[in-house]
Amino acid sequence: MSLLHSPYILYSDGNGNIFEDTSLYITGRSGWDAFEVPADEWIELPDGGSLYELPGRRGIGIDVKTGEMRLCEKGWAVAAFIPPAHTGFYLAAYETAADAPTLPLFCYTAAGWFNDKFYVPATRIEPDIRQDCAGYDQQKVNEGAAYLLKHYPNNRLVDHLMNNCALTYHCPAARNFALGRWECPVPASPACNANCVGCISLQPDEEPIVSTQDRLTFKPTPEEIVEFTVPHLETAPYPIISFGQGCEGEPLLMWETIREAIIEIRKHTKKGSININTNGSKPDAVEELCKAGLDSIRVSTNSARREIYMPYYRPNNYDFDDIVESLKIVNRHGGWTSINYFVFPG
Template identity: 35%
Template structure:
């Protein structure tokens, strides 16, 4: 039996004699899908009373002052249950994070309700020791003191631990290209569709870089051995709203080198802009959708001046432009695994070209407040079964978590 854990007011994690529980999006249920707490996970407590399940399977609180414990999982893991706790409507929303259920085994070791769905050696948590990052950043700042993008990435790497920023100082893997694009989706405070399990709110660039600055950074990264340069990272707005800048930067990059993959993460809101970027030399696009059903999509994303039909049009443009295409799905148990949601995603993703990808990452949210926004109650099949079904019904697609450096397909 897995045992419940809770925290006291001082934040100390305590293993109890109660049965461990998780929340599946509809009810508090016995803890399931146990995986040992992975390296790189963050354990934290939630300012809500923890819940357990009694012998009859009913939810019950574990006592006043005994706070729920959750884990934020490293990339490649996907939670299957949310932490079980009693909501308190008089309290403000929880900070939107990708909270996962936590329990303890008989030895007292922490476990999480999760699946390991992807591995990527470039995301090794120990790849960049902090002291080494600081030294690399300082060297770059001394050699390029006037480079605004280097200064911005230095801040992101040192203060926020952003790997895509740190990569710029190592000349490897993926490098973020910050352009301070505006936003055109405004989700409620309980939801952060742009953030995944690893992310916290970051600091967007405080200036608008020129196409020459962006292209210079990208070309230098690729020349140093980097494989991927990306527009539209989580702290950015919507890069399709800055299409002229991105288009000019892509043309400048491709005027310098044919190596490396130029990648765009987007909500797919402006298909005409995506077409221009494909013509300019964009290699790969990741389109982020929290749901393949229009009503759920618009509830979670709250789009401004575009609709889900525009997103579908962008998928068609990506196919026409022969871009390597990924669908990025922010996963919330109780929404993602609803039977109708899974069916809609299978239909939408079934239109993707062979070799495309479905990328699953935990949605950052106040779980109970986010679920309360959903209309009605629909039967769920569970996150683990939903992932199985995607792999069974879409064998021509890769189901994982990470964008791969790819050429056009």
Template identity: 35%
Template structure:
């Protein structure tokens, strides 16, 4: 059996002696099965989910909820646990929990739906990718699968003891560069890997340029309407100028410590839609290429501004990643809530 896990007020982790681990898909609670779990990947983060009631699964009686359990300090309040996976892994289930004042009927069999009351309230969680977790043979397992090679994104290469020193040294070399100051914040406060790569001078380095966006994505990680849920990071509040952007790009692509394919990547979590700054990006590429020919210019984009994408491509863009959550127009618009474009515009940008 894959046992349910939970945490106490002090952050100590426990596994339940008789209840199986339970995850959630949509509004359905499902027990974790051996066929859908892997050992906890290196570099994962275990997080408590406060103000929520942990879900477990009884093989005979079905769904059960646990808000009180025996801990090191006796019987006390306990909370569900989730896992933040490193890059390269795809989750199958969300952590199982309910609102503290919900009334959920425990029913036998799989696929029990979550019921909630209208009076339930709890503080929203930050927008992270929470994954269901359990304990099997004294080892933590997660409902996930490795779907991509993640060597360059392995957490052991980031947040190293010398990171602060590297950030300070780079800022001292270019103290008036607002982009570097933004990337320093992203590196140290948000642990952004592409921001940190600018200071490690390797691999894919982020270069944020756009404070504006042409979408209002439900899962935006840098700006939420009325802060309905906490944004994991803040969006840049300025428009970079050409000189400061070129200094960042040129240094990164020409660095002796970069590998054969150093990357400057537009479209980071701390910015809006980069193609809205097409004129600036085109100039950055052109000016940087006068100094260095190696490396790759990449853009992460929603693809909605086709004219902007075309201008950037003509300037020498090497690669692009288009964000498309669904090819069904209704679902696409429901998530992205695009401003001034539709799915057809994205298709034209890809062409």
């Protein structure tokens, strides 16, 4: 249903309860400024979305009667986390108190309320349903995790993927692995050669920002990788294994291990696809992985312009030209190439 105006602003009482303030329409933030969000850019909060209280912050709304912007003084501001397959248009707009705590690195999309429904300014950009919340039965995930932990008792990666990723952080890919379907994540590197400002797995000790998840703390062996990926490729529907996950550093730093694993995997099965999610920093390594049997690559970037890329990624011993070359190499080998485009809403 298309709205005729923006939804009403939300606020939290600090005790886990969220209310609407019908005297204010919600606004959205782009950069440092609050804006009225066009009515046709609101959608119902998708299944799997969450709401956050933003302590020490007052939401900015538009007065229903006067049309003027003002703060919602009834409680703390509220934002939404929109689930995978969606992109938000605007961040939550608020004013921050001097003593407000630093927020962790989550997605804080604007959120409002109208006619008994939550709304967010967003759109679905990916039709694939593989990570839709409705597709997960937590009991079956728990059972699948228990099965894998029992059958691979000495595999550190399986333990990490189940106990850390699937059961603690509810990673969609790890949960799919527990369910024996589609994509199986394969984190491989505890180190990284970029210093991304918004790294979600590791922040410097001196930073007040808290990373959203714990990074892999060990270097897996080729044997550990092969042990569980071959059965997955053999038995899962539409199987794919993906090196390079949010819970690790840069997988190309472990390219020798990955190459050895790919070679061994392909000795046992030709099924499925082998993918790597990477910053694309080591073209020579990408070349070797393609020779070993890599099928696809997804390179992360926040811009197609070097002057925007470099200050955010702050790379060590590689340059923007390297990521372009990595994509070209996979293309030359006939593989599938894509980019993981980091978007700042607004």
